[in-house]
Amino acid sequence: MRDRQSAFIARRQRTVLTPEGLALPFIVGSRSARIGALILDYLILLVGTVAVTIAMAYIGLPLREMEGGDGAGEFLAVLWTIFWFIAWNGYFMAFELGPRGATPGKRIVGIRVAARPNAAGSAGRLTPEAVIARNLLRDIELFMPLILVLMAPSGAGGPAAMAATAWFLIFALFPFFNRDALRAGDLIAGTWVVEAPRTKLARALSVEGGAHGASEVTGATYRFGDEELSIYGEYELQTLERVLRDNQAEAMEAVHAAICRKIGWTPGAGDERAFLEAFYAQLRARLENDMRFGRRKADKFS
Known part of the structure; x- marks a missing residue:
């Protein structure tokens, strides 16, 4: 069992040259860890946004009953829309732009985003442009096809729903068809996800x-x-x-x-x-x- 685990880790180990010419070993994050991190992040997002929604509703309902409270209610509705948009679109970017390069879900499972090495094996630092690019692609990879499936008038059947399902499966299974477990966003942004064990500083x-x-x-x-x-x-x-x-x-x-x-x-x-x-x-x-x-x-x- 231990030999099998060691062989699995060895297959995912890569060596990267830093700009200083230093060769550092990296271990590519496993596909299961990435899926687990994504699920955890969306659970965190869902719980957080629902909690804020309940809080706003608790504040807004009494205001609407007051004289002239319609304006206050509409203002809260606008705030809620802005918050929801920023939360679901900025959550991943904000955390991955930080010094750890990882969302809370990634930190829990022990992985992080890093700049992918070029053909010569050297890699620079993770740039904001790369983080933004890989996260903008997530909408195209996951959300757009899922929305099309849900909005298809014929449900699970029908040409539109079938095309959207195929679209979703192609991008969802993309990491299983390359050795570095890259999703389409990683390929375009020049990033990858590597292990970052949660060890305390000595x-x-x-x-x-x-x-x-x-x-x-x-x-x-x-x-x-x-x-x-x-x-x-x-x-x-x-x-x-x-x-x-x-x-x-x-x-x-x-x-x-x-x-x-x-x-x-x-x-x-x-x-x-x-x-x-x-x-x-x-x-x-x-x-x-x-x-x-x-x-x-x-x-x-x-």
């Missing part, structure tokens, strides 16, 4: 522990100045966090050497993790402090 990754603690290997305490920390932004911080989570020696050595070259340090050997933990913690502290004053640095180019 204590050494906290700002308090990593920023000032001494290395357990050499006893050295790594301190970095503002000029050295200013070369990277939030995107590089997330990449470094992933490297520390995965704890792969080769990846940490490569990142350690890249940072040292960038900041002008002479890289040593054998103490890479302590160096990276300290750099991560101090960089995160600096970025968080800048955000308090309204300054954000998205990546090393900004």
